[in-house]
Amino acid sequence: MGRLCAVTFTRDAAQELRSRILASCGEAHAKRLAVGTFHSLALAHLRRASGGQPPRLLAEGERVSLLRRCWQQHGSEEPFDDLVRAIDAAKARLYPAPFANATQEAVFRAYQDLLASEGAMDFADLLLACVQRIASGQLPPLPVRWMLVDEAQDMDEVQMEWVLLHGRAGTEVTLVGDDDQSLYAFRQALGYSGLQRVTTALSATETTLPINYRCAANILDHAARLIAHNQHRAAKKIIAHRQDNGEIRVIRCPDRWSEVDMVVDAIRQSPRGTQWAVLARTNNILDAVEVGLSGARVEFARSGGKSVWEHSIGSVLCGLLRSVLDDSWTGIANALSFCGVQAGWINDHSRRSRGGCVARLHAAVEHASDDATRKLLMGLRMGMIAWREQSSKDRASLVVHGVAAFLAEYCTPPQASLLRKLEGALIKLSGSLAQRLAFVTRSSPAGRRAPHVHIMTLHASKGLEFDSVWIVGCEDGTLPHADSDEEDERRLMYVGMTRAKNRLVVSSAVEEGPPSRFLEEAELGRNDSKASTLAPQNAKWVA
Numbered sequence: 001m002g003r004l005c006a007v008t009f010t011r012d013a014a015q016e017l018r019s020r021i022l023a024s025c026g027e028a029h030a031k032r033l034a035v036g037t038f039h040s041l042a043l044a045h046l047r048r049a050s051g052g053q054p055p056r057l058l059a060e061g062e063r064v065s066l067l068r069r070c071w072q073q074h075g076s077e078e079p080f081d082d083l084v085r086a087i088d089a090a091k092a093r094l095y096p097a098p099f100a101n102a103t104q105e106a107v108f109r110a111y112q113d114l115l116a117s118e119g120a121m122d123f124a125d126l127l128l129a130c131v132q133r134i135a136s137g138q139l140p141p142l143p144v145r146w147m148l149v150d151e152a153q154d155m156d157e158v159q160m161e162w163v164l165l166h167g168r169a170g171t172e173v174t175l176v177g178d179d180d181q182s183l184y185a186f187r188q189a190l191g192y193s194g195l196q197r198v199t200t201a202l203s204a205t206e207t208t209l210p211i212n213y214r215c216a217a218n219i220l221d222h223a224a225r226l227i228a229h230n231q232h233r234a235a236k237k238i239i240a241h242r243q244d245n246g247e248i249r250v251i252r253c254p255d256r257w258s259e260v261d262m263v264v265d266a267i268r269q270s271p272r273g274t275q276w277a278v279l280a281r282t283n284n285i286l287d288a289v290e291v292g293l294s295g296a297r298v299e300f301a302r303s304g305g306k307s308v309w310e311h312s313i314g315s316v317l318c319g320l321l322r323s324v325l326d327d328s329w330t331g332i333a334n335a336l337s338f339c340g341v342q343a344g345w346i347n348d349h350s351r352r353s354r355g356g357c358v359a360r361l362h363a364a365v366e367h368a369s370d371d372a373t374r375k376l377l378m379g380l381r382m383g384m385i386a387w388r389e390q391s392s393k394d395r396a397s398l399v400v401h402g403v404a405a406f407l408a409e410y411c412t413p414p415q416a417s418l419l420r421k422l423e424g425a426l427i428k429l430s431g432s433l434a435q436r437l438a439f440v441t442r443s444s445p446a447g448r449r450a451p452h453v454h455i456m457t458l459h460a461s462k463g464l465e466f467d468s469v470w471i472v473g474c475e476d477g478t479l480p481h482a483d484s485d486e487e488d489e490r491r492l493m494y495v496g497m498t499r500a501k502n503r504l505v506v507s508s509a510v511e512e513g514p515p516s517r518f519l520e521e522a523e524l525g526r527n528d529s530k531a532s533t534l535a536p537q538n539a540k541w542v543a
């Protein structure tokens with residue numbers, strides 16, 4: 001009798017694995033099972049070793065604020081996100097490589113000093129501390145007979161060392177992974193080389209699980225042709241368990257918005273309840289999909305990434321519309337900031353002024369620091385009077401149009417283009433302004449129902465499966481992304497394609513670039529392929 005420790009990368013995956021293991025061996029064995037993420041297991045381990053006094057773990061928000069303070073203190077000119085990436089990369093390694101510049105190093109040191117002075121750790125420190133203490137003999141390894149690591153291709157160096165330390169101490173280690181689904185090289189995942197290193201270090205036996213039970217035979221066939229173009233991968237043949245063919249389509253549209261229209265039409269025309277996933281390389285493309293689906297009143301869930309209505313121009317538009325509805329100041333203040341008014345001035349006025357929005361705007365005109373601000377405030381005040389009047393007469397579309405036209409003057413061209421689409425989507429919806437806003441921001445009861453349509457990035461789709469999958473934005477430069485390693489991008493496309501059980505659509509837009517080279521590699525859209533290429537004007541959806 002012994003204990004099994006199963007390790008995953010997310011809490012959801014840990015729950016899923018726990019229920020699968022217990023379903024197979026019976027609840028009676030629950031006490032012999034520990035399932036968790038690398039970090040939760042390390043935290044529990046350190047907590048036991050320190051006699052119940054856990055290290056104080058920094059929440060993600062605290063970590064970012066602390067890093068930001070150090071970044072500001074050192075007056076780094078490097079963008080904050082780049083600096084965080086560099087520090088995260090250093091902390092995912094056992095022996096950090098030198099930093100690219102002295103400021104990065106200084107910010108890192110300041111951050112670690114602050115952590116130490118507060119007796120706190122971040123997630124990366126937690127596992128590193130565990131590894132260092134086990135390696136130095138201060139902490140015994142977990143007393144487990146078996147260790148199972150799921151998605152092991154995603155391990156970074158510190159995670160791999162933690163596994164190796166257990167393996168060397170006598171735990172029987174099983175890594176389950178697919179080198180073709182290694183998507184996190186940018187987060188220091190070791191991918192195939194990590195799997196190879198563990199195999200060598202622990203003299204492990206490699207077993208290939210070649211059968212794919214999910215995808216229709218032709219979908220898997222095209223995916224296998226694509227991934228065969230990667231040089232750095234385990235030699236293996238992937239075999240379809242299913243003999244039947246699914247439906248595959250390759251679509252070329254003039255521009256992104258017509259591509260989105262195709263997606264929306266296809267979803268609306270497919271039989272009720274068909275499960276769809278719309279996948280894209282970037283959240284920007286998903287924004288366009290989201291606008292299209294919202295305007296067509298298709299219920300959907302967007303996983304990861306912010307809703308298009310809740311960031312950038314979307315949130316400014318919705319905020320201002322809310323101010324029209326309830327006379328609240330926040331939407332006005334955010335709109336002023338978007339239009340270029342200084343944050344300090346807005347905050348001062350927000351604290352000082354009282355009353356409804358029109359009165360507060362009126363007072364603001366008196367204190368305006370320059371002519372441009374005065375003109376903006378007067379325009380917004382006039383607008384608010386008109387929009388509130390129209391809103392009281394239930395002329396929702398007119399209000400949307402007026403507010404969008406006001407904001408358009410302060411937009412960059414890409415923002416203006418998105419704003420026009422957001423405006424179009426809100427105008428297309430029926431109902432009062434409040435109902436339309438509730439629908440697009442998902443606060444209506446309809447928006448909370450579990451939908452059949454999911455939209456997400458290709459990264460977020462890993463581990464999931466859907467009846468029908470549509471990959472939008474298959475252009476060279478988008479997928480593969482111009483700034484990324486081609487083999488990484490090919491794996492992303494492979495993961496996306498293999499999420500489809502029965503139907504796969506890949507589409508691209510002429511305006512955005514030539515079709516992705518991956519379509520050619522996957523032999524999609526060629527005359528001899530089973531996939532059909534359709535121009536949008538003659539594309540009919542056949543269920």
Ligand SMILES: Nc1ncnc2c1ncn2[C@@H]1O[C@H](COP(=O)(O)OP(=O)(O)OP(=O)(O)O)[C@@H](O)[C@H]1O
Nearest residue numbers: 178181212213214215241462463464465495498499
């Ligand atoms: N032995 C089997 N017989 C029939 N169906 C199976 C079998 N094993 C798995 N499946 C089905 O195949 C699909 C994929 O299974 P699972 O999610 O376990 O695969 P996976 O290897 O994790 O896939 P991926 O890594 O591509 O996400 C699921 O729908 C599952 O129910």
